Amino acid sequence: MYITCLDMEGVLVPEIWIAFAEASGIPELKKTTRDEPDYDKLMRWRLGILKEHGLGLREIQEVIAKIDPLPGAKEFLDELRSFSQVIIISDTFTQFAQPLMKKLGWPTLFCNTLEVAPDGEITGFKMRIEQSKLSTVKALQSIGFETIASGDSYNDLGMIRASKAGFLFKSTDKIKADNPDLPAYETFDELMAAIREAMKD
Numbered sequence: 762m763y764i765t766c767l768d769m770e771g772v773l774v775p776e777i778w779i780a781f782a783e784a785s786g787i788p789e790l791k792k793t794t795r796d797e798p799d800y801d802k803l804m805r806w807r808l809g810i811l812k813e814h815g816l817g818l819r820e821i822q823e824v825i826a827k828i829d830p831l832p833g834a835k836e837f838l839d840e841l842r843s844f845s846q847v848i849i850i851s852d853t854f855t856q857f858a859q860p861l862m863k864k865l866g867w868p869t870l871f872c873n874t875l876e877v878a879p880d881g882e883i884t885g886f887k888m889r890i891e892q893s894k895l896s897t898v899k900a901l902q903s904i905g906f907e908t909i910a911s912g913d914s915y916n917d918l919g920m921i922r923a924s925k926a927g928f929l930f931k932s933t934d935k936i937k938a939d940n941p942d943l944p945a946y947e948t949f950d951e952l953m954a955a956i957r958e959a960m961k962d
């Protein structure tokens with residue numbers, strides 16, 4: 762029994778904070794975990810910037826609604842979901858992902874949640890579990906699933922390596938070079954073919 766676990770940002774949709782920084786005209790929000798590896802610190806800093814600009818959840822969702830999934834992502838997901846259960850596992854937040862999930866036809870998404878005050882101000886955030894991608898894949902395996910996983914970044918390597926089959930997708934040259942044993946694909950057609958092939962076993 763197979764289940765496919767996909768990363769979201771960089772695979773199905775653009776990096777939300779980078780796209781948000783561009784759409785909102787707040788360039789300092791382009792700072793990512795590559796600049797500040799402490800995710801908790803980075804998120805608190807981001808929430809401070811949003812507050813400074815008077816952006817509550819509703820304004821943020823309006824900006825995110827202008828961001829589109831990567832070309833072909835919806836068609837890829839629709840086809841994949843016709844023959845496999847699919848879970849998108851992401852380190853983002855349900856409320857940020859919502860406008861993009863709508864455009865993707867509401868696939869299943871496991872991520873984190875923002876704490877939002879009644880007036881819409883984002884007051885904090887709650888991370889679901891440590892190493893959420895690897896932990897989720899292991900939990901799925903513990904209930905009888907074989908997992909197939911794909912993602913583009915460092916935080917995807919755990920679930921990719923722990924899965925029956927795992928693929929890098931639209932990854933960086935550095936990550937591909939550091940992980941020469943992992944198949945790496947650039948197009949949805951290649952990824953679809955690899956997933957279908959893995960499910961033949």
Ligand SMILES: [Mg+2]
Pocket residue numbers: 768769770771772912913914
């Ligand atoms: Mg990613």
